[in-house]
Amino acid sequence: MKILALDLSLSSTGWARWDGSTVSSGVLEGPGTGMERVEAIRARVESLAYGVDVAAVEGYSYASRGRSIVSLGELGGVIRHWFFTVGLPVLEVPPACRCKYACGKGNASKDAVLVAAVRRLGYQGHSHDEGDALWLLATALDLAGIPLVTVPASHRAALARLTWPMQLQQELVA
Secondary structure, three states: OOEEEEEOOOOOEEEEEEOOOOEEEEEEOOOOOHHHHHHHHHHHHHHHHOOOOEEEEEOOOOOOOOOHHHHHHHHHHHHHHHHHHHOOOEEEEOHHHHHHHHHOOOOOOHHHHHHHHHHHHOOOOOOHHHHHHHHHHHHHHHHOOOOOOOOOHHHHHHHHHOOOOHHHHHHHHO
């Protein structure tokens, strides 16, 4: 199974990809502002999604505040709509599940999740967005029965809240 994981952000979208044997990751920074930036990020996501079986996307943060939540909602909608139009299944991973899988606590700080990426995943960077994307990927792989790393059972409890998209459930059961 090939997976693309995304931590969507207008300033720095984190991505991580599993091609069946190796992990690659990075950040996408769109030029311009508004819809110009949204479209630039969508186009880059399109190229990253080529050949993948599922996208693991961090769910919306309903506790967020401020003006940026509208723009983030637009970006999330555009990306999810593109996945829909091309028939790419999406695994939604709520932020609390990503945090719990990474740190054992659903309310872990961004810094704690990044530190866990460095310690457990061998991440050598410093981007919270890329670190989050790596944890989204690790979560999806564990849910698929292909754990990237071993995490304590208390961390794996986050998987119980996740459900594969209907398109993939039959393939995974078979």
